[in-house]
Amino acid sequence: xxxxxxxxxxxxxxxxxxxxxxxxxxxxxxxxxxxxxxxxxxxxxxxxxxxxxxxxxxxxxxxxxxxxxxxxxxxxxxxxxxxxxxxxxxxxxxxxxxxxxxxxxxxxxxxxxxxxxxxxxxxxxxxxxxxxxxxxxxxxxxxxxxxxxxxxxxxxxxxxxxxxxxxxxxxxxxxxxxxxxxxxxxxxxxxxxxxxxxxxxxxxxxxxxxxxxxxxxxxxxxxxxxxxxxxxxxxxxxxxxxxxxxxxxxxxxxxxxxxxxxxxxxxxxxxxxxxxxxxxxxxxxxxxxxxxxxxxxxxxxxxxxxxxxxxxxxxxxxxxxxxxxxxxxxxxxxxxxxxxxxxxxxxxxxxxxxxxxxxxxxxxxxxxxxxxxxxxxxxxxxxxxxxxxxxxxxxxxxxxxxxxxxxxxxxxxxxxxxxxxxxxxxxxxxxxxxxxxxxxxxxxxxxxxxxxxxxxxxxxxxxxxxxxxxxxxxxxxxxxxxxxxxxxxxxxxxxxxxxxxxxxxxxxxxxxxxxxxxxxxxxxxxxxxxxxxxxxxxxxxxxxxxxxxxxxxxxxxxxxxxxxxxxxxxxxxxxxxxxxxxxxxxxxxxxxxxxxxxxxxxxxxxxxxxxxxxxxxxxxxxxxxxxxxxxxxxxxxxxxxxxxxxxxxxxxxxxxxxxxxxxxxxxxxxxxxxxxxxxxxxxxxxx
Numbered sequence: 001x002x003x004x005x006x007x008x009x010x011x012x013x014x015x016x017x018x019x020x021x022x023x024x025x026x027x028x029x030x031x032x033x034x035x036x037x038x039x040x041x042x043x044x045x046x047x048x049x050x051x052x053x054x055x056x057x058x059x060x061x062x063x064x065x066x067x068x069x070x071x072x073x074x075x076x077x078x079x080x081x082x083x084x085x086x087x088x089x090x091x092x093x094x095x096x097x098x099x100x101x102x103x104x105x106x107x108x109x110x111x112x113x114x115x116x117x118x119x120x121x122x123x124x125x126x127x128x129x130x131x132x133x134x135x136x137x138x139x140x141x142x143x144x145x146x147x148x149x150x151x152x153x154x155x156x157x158x159x160x161x162x163x164x165x166x167x168x169x170x171x172x173x174x175x176x177x178x179x180x181x182x183x184x185x186x187x188x189x190x191x192x193x194x195x196x197x198x199x200x201x202x203x204x205x206x207x208x209x210x211x212x213x214x215x216x217x218x219x220x221x222x223x224x225x226x227x228x229x230x231x232x233x234x235x236x237x238x239x240x241x242x243x244x245x246x247x248x249x250x251x252x253x254x255x256x257x258x259x260x261x262x263x264x265x266x267x268x269x270x271x272x273x274x275x276x277x278x279x280x281x282x283x284x285x286x287x288x289x290x291x292x293x294x295x296x297x298x299x300x301x302x303x304x305x306x307x308x309x310x311x312x313x314x315x316x317x318x319x320x321x322x323x324x325x326x327x328x329x330x331x332x333x334x335x336x337x338x339x340x341x342x343x344x345x346x347x348x349x350x351x352x353x354x355x356x357x358x359x360x361x362x363x364x365x366x367x368x369x370x371x372x373x374x375x376x377x378x379x380x381x382x383x384x385x386x387x388x389x390x391x392x393x394x395x396x397x398x399x400x401x402x403x404x405x406x407x408x409x410x411x412x413x414x415x416x417x418x419x420x421x422x423x424x425x426x427x428x429x430x431x432x433x434x435x436x437x438x439x440x441x442x443x444x445x446x447x448x449x450x451x452x453x454x455x456x457x458x459x460x461x462x463x464x465x466x467x468x469x470x471x472x473x474x475x476x477x478x479x480x481x482x483x484x485x486x487x488x489x490x491x492x493x494x495x496x497x498x499x500x501x502x503x504x505x506x507x508x509x510x511x512x513x514x515x516x517x518x519x520x521x522x523x524x525x526x527x528x529x530x531x532x533x534x535x536x537x538x539x540x541x542x543x544x545x546x547x548x549x550x551x552x553x554x555x556x557x558x559x560x561x562x563x564x565x566x567x568x569x570x571x572x573x574x575x576x577x578x579x580x581x582x583x584x585x586x587x588x589x590x591x592x593x594x595x596x597x598x599x600x601x602x603x604x605x606x607x608x609x610x611x612x613x614x615x616x617x618x619x620x621x622x623x624x625x626x627x628x629x630x631x632x633x634x635x636x637x638x639x640x641x642x643x644x645x646x647x648x649x650x651x652x653x654x655x656x657x658x659x660x661x662x663x664x665x666x667x668x669x670x671x672x673x674x675x676x677x678x679x680x681x682x683x684x685x686x687x
Contacts, residue, residue, distance in 0.1 A: 007551065008569040009659065010072035011542055012054050012083050016090065017661055018566040019046050021587050021653055023090060024663060026097055030651075030672050033105055034308040035589070038301035040098060044294040047087065048156060051259045052229035055083060059258055060228070071544055072569070084283055095290035098297075109308060111300065112196040114189060116206045119198070123189040127198065130187060131207055138183065139204065141211045143175040150277040151176055155227035155255070158293050160205055163270060165216035174273070177211065179204060185296035195303065199291055221263040221270070224292050225278060228255035260285045261292050310589055315349035315467070316684050321356075329364035332356060333444065333477075336453055341475040342634040344641075345459065346590060347684040350466035354440075354455055355382050357475060361442040361453075362390035368450070369396035369443040371489040373435055374415065376460040383461045384415055388422050396443075397424045400492045402435045427493045429623060433508065435492060436618065437625035438473070438611045441485045452482025456504070456627040458594045458609055465591075470677070472594040472609045474627060474634075478503070481627065492623065507612055507624035512545060515614075518599045518606065519549040525602045526558045533600035534560045535642045539593060540567040540613040547614075554580040563645040565592045567615070572659055583655035584646055588677045596638055597626065607638050650676040 025031060025039040061076040069075050074082070103113055119127070142151045143164070153159060158179040179201050186197040205220050257278045262271060264287045275282065306312075320341045325331035335341070336357075343353050359382065361367045370390050377383060391397040399419050403412045420426045429435035438457035443450060459471030476482075484501045491499070499509035519534060526532035534553060541547065541564050554560050555576045562570065562583045572578045586592050597608040610626030612618045629635055644650060651673040653663045666672055 006071060006073040007571055007573065008071050008544060008547060009571050010070065010074055010079060011567055011569065012050075012058065012079060013072075013086070014567045014569060015050055015054060016083065016086055017568075018585075019043055019050070020090060021585060021661060021663070022046060023094060023097075025587060026094075027101060028665065030665070030675065032307075032309050033102075033109065034301045034303065034305060035310055037102060037106070037297050040094060040102065041295050041297040041301060043090075043094060044297075047091070048226060048295070050087075051226045052155070055080070056228035056230050056255070056258045058083065060230075081283065084286075088286055091286055091288060094294065095288055098290055098294065106300075109305065110195055111303065111305070112194075113186075114196055114198055116198060116202055119189055123196070126190050127187065127203060131203055135180070135183065135200065135204065136207070136210070138180045139177055139211060141175055141177050144173070150174075153225045153257075153278065154178075155225060155229065156293070157181065157224065158201060159223050159225075160201060160208070160220055161223050161266075161270070161274070162208060162212070162220045163218040163267070164212070165218050174270075175212065177204060177208070184299060185293075186299050197300075201291070219267075221266045222292050223263070223266070223274065224261040225257050226259035226261070228258050230255075258284065262287055263292070264289050313346075313681055315346050315351075317352040318343055318348045321353060324356075329360035329367075332360045333364070333453060336475045337451070337477045340478060340631055340634070342629070342631070342637055343457075343473045343475065344594075344637070344680075344684075345466050345471045345473070346468060347680055350463055351382075353475065354457070354461070354466075354473065355386075355463055357442070357453070357455060358383050358386040358440060361444075362386040362393070362395070364444065366445045367395060367442055368445055369398075369441075371398040371400075371439075371441040371485070372461070373400045373402070373437055373439045373492075374412070374461055375402045375434075375436055375438070376412075376465075377415070377462045381415075381461070382463060384419065387419060387424055391419075391422045391424045398489060398493055399424050399426050400429055400435050400489070401426055403428055425493065429492055432621070434617075434622045436611050436622040437488075437506075439485055439488070439625060441482065441489055451477060452479065452486065453477050454481050454485050456481070456485075456610060456625060458611060468590050469593045470590045472596070472638075474609070474629070488623075488625065503628045503630075505608065505610075505626040505628075507619050507622060511612060511624060511626065512543065512619040515597065516545060516549045518601075519546070519553055521601065522558050522599055523553045523556045525600070526553070526556055530602040531600045532558045532602070533598070534558060535563075535596070535598040535646075536561075536614070537563040537592075537594060537596040537642060537645055538613050539565045539595065540615050542567055542569045542613075542615040543619055544569075546619075550581070551577060561642070561646050563592075563642070568655070570655065572655065572657060578657045582646065585653040585655075585661065586645060586676050587653070588675060590677050594641075595626075596642060598638070598642060605635055605639075607635050609638070644676065644679060650674055650679060652676060 022039055023043045026036045058076050058080045067075055144150050160177040160179065162175040164173055164175055183200060185200055187200050187203060189196045189198060201222055208217055208220060257280045260278060260280050262285060318341055320335055320339050324335050361370050370387065372387060387397050387399055401412055401416045403416060416426050438459060440455040442453040444453060454476045455473055457471060457473030459466065459469050481503045484504045488506060499506060505511045505514050522532040522534050541562060547569060550560055558580060560581045564583065564585055568583060570581060570583055572581060595610055595612060599606040607629040608626040609629060610624065612624035612626055618624050629638060651665045653661045656662050
């Protein structure tokens with residue numbers, strides 16, 4: 001592998017670093033077994049997205065003839081080779097772990113996987129009936145011959161490829177059967193209490209002769225195609241972005257292949273024919289010694305074995321909202337007026353705070369207007385229902401819907417249509433910019449004053465993901481923040497050339513500039529002998545300008561602590577940076593999604609939370625918002641989160657001096673370290 005001598009680590013390789021950390025969780029003995037199975041499935045899902053978007057982007061650059069190296073020093077061809085080699089290594093590890101660790105451990109707990117040949121006569125009869133009643137009617141065999149061209153292979157579908165013995169009266173050599181994705185992948189072998197499973201693909205393969213009666217079948221194999229799923233939306237050439245998005249989503253289904261996954265048993269000649277038909281290169285082929293598409297292991301992880309899962313966890317209502325009268329919106333708004341409320345999900349309930357905030361706003365006769373951003377939400381969203389209720393009650397309702405939210409585009413198009421039908425003012429943000437900021441604004445008539453209530457968060461307005469995403473937010477009646485959000489919403493729905501705000505930092509206009517200025521201020525403070533310290537907790541750190549400012553600070557002696565979940569382009573390539581920059585990663589039961597930005601500021605601590613990661617897309621191509629945290633008790637809570645995130649008392653990953661990620665799971669006495677998120681669960685249970 002080519003070693004980069006750049007100041008930055010490559011984005012795609014750091015994504016694979018993150019996937020490697022996810023994969024490591026599947027062998028952690030401190031994690032319950034079915035949760036480890038879940039991490040195997042999450043790894044597969046992550047890898048699918050990586051190919052659909054990131055590998056597709058690399059291949060697009062190659063197709064366009066781009067040969068210049070990126071900021072990490074790799075040309076597209078060099079990077080693609082490294083990425084594909086490393087991916088093959090990771091899927092080999094995954095297959096080995098599933099076969100040699102997970103399957104034996106599951107068997108010890110009464111969960112078994114069997115081959116058809118291992119089944120009893122009773123099990124065979126049960127599965128035969130299941131196949132005839134539930135599977136056979138759904139299957140569609142497709143042959144390839146002079147009158148039947150090679151069929152379209154949909155992205156991420158699992159397929160059985162069949163080699164057919166040619167004869168004088170039939171010019172057929174290949175057939176394909178698509179494995180139904182709307183049936184369980186793992187089929188129980190009986191209706192008894194036994195948890196023994198066979199794969200639906202193997203059951204289909206067992207009955208292939210019934211699909212091709214009178215035809216001599218040579219052999220079969222399984223394969224799967226991943227297609228480019230990146231959108232190519234030219235907003236300058238469209239008059240109706242909603243209609244254009246719907247057309248683009250249809251086109252995306254037919255994106256070019258970027259990966260072919262096959263059984264290792266596939267014959268070389270057949271593989272060549274398959275690559276020719278799909279117009280894919282040998283380098284894009286991944287071979288497996290295990291079942292393809294282990295995303296389906298979610299079905300096993302969801303089995304009812306409580307002793308093999310995390311202990312049940314229940315979110316607590318924020319202390320400031322516990323005495324609120326559930327039947328009184330006045331009571332809720334009074335609680336927010338009394339104290340700005342810092343929320344930490346999922347430890348504190350999203351439903352009894354954010355959802356209740358918007359539901360109260362919809363029903364309160366004193367509320368005149370609601371303004372809301374929506375990037376992702378759930379299919380049965382109570383927040384969308386609250387907006388509909390408010391509009392039907394005659395309130396002014398603005399919904400800024402991001403219909404370009406990746407892989408949620410169609411759901412958001414449907415929500416947009418539904419909201420428009422009831423009179424909600426639906427807008428799609430600013431041309432060329434995704435609206436990623438997490439903002440709510442409620443305008444309430446309180447007699448002598450129109451008061452504005454706000455929510456600013458780090459996570460999506462999605463009650464379902466809020467149960468397992470670590471996110472922060474504030475509920476506030478601060479008039480300064482209310483004025484900021486009013487002006488920002490007016491910019492999103494109208495037009496403005498002024499982008500000055502008091503309590504929020506907004507991308508793409510000024511966020512990068514302001515954050516870099518704060519980093520540089522820490523450098524000056526350190527050189528002047530004043531307190532200086534930088535601490536970031538975020539999902540991704542990629543922006544070169546921000547990283548350069550961090551390097552400058554570290555080179556001057558400023559202590560920098562980074563807690564990053566996913567992509568991190570930091571390269572510790574000199575002694576000052578190795579000594580002064582500490583990078584950690586936290587993964588676990590909950591998806592770490594919150595963003596905190598801290599600056600010591602000469603002793604006058606500055607904290608910001610919000611929607612933005614330090615990436616080009618966030619700082620240049622999205623509307624993002626970070627809110628300044630002013631209450632001392634809230635600063636103290638955020639400090640506690642950062643302190644614990646970098647504490648050696650908890651199991652986390654560290655970026656070492658050689659720029660490799662390593663995980664410490666035991667203390668010096670050989671005892672397993674406390675899980676970082678379990679610590680927070682326990683803390684909130686005691687609150």
